[in-house]
Amino acid sequence: AQSVAQPEDQVNVAEGNPLTVKCTYSVSGNPYLFWYVQYPNRGLQFLLKYITGDNLVKGSYGFEAEFNKSQTSFHLKKPSALVSDSALYFCAVRDTGAGSYQLTFGKGTKLSVIP
């Protein structure tokens, strides 16, 4: 069975500083990995994905993530945080060995960027 862990419930970072939101996963086959952001009372907005190819993936709003197969991690990063980045971030995985489109989500990490 596939699973995702986001070990931090909340991450606080000062505006202008780099940010990292952690994600580790477990799958039986090869993973497809995704990051989504959610603002209050809104649906999920896609940030970036890893399917294959380069381990460093660049996405929307200056975010990037690095796929690390040996550590089964897919941490989300941004060089310089903005107050507007404050939101709830979800990591998700799809197990290509499972034969479906089903995604498993982490519990989410609340990012607060302090002015």
Added chain:
Amino acid sequence: GAVVSQHPSWVICKSGTSVKIECRSLDFQATTMFWYRQFPKQSLMLMATSNEGSKATYEQGVEKDKFLINHASLTLSTLTVTSAHPEDSSFYICSASGLATRRYNEQFFGPGTRLTVL
């Protein structure tokens, strides 16, 4: 492209009534649609997966007679919460995937529907 809409965006109803939520893929054919439920400050919980023209597959613990899902066309799925009770109050989010979209590995999410049962 790959836009998913939900209607209504919010609904308030009395206990015992039924509520229907629509999920539409606006610019692609959604062969598979997913329905999620999200409690405050919690992650998304997959309720069911529906493939166009067939019965939905419900996750363990989800009452199929209470949460009726219909996926009658390639652009529309509906979730009906029957005989709603206050504990059904939640944020319901749908997503869609389609083999015809170039980004077929992805699910595209709707904006969500806030259901409040009084």
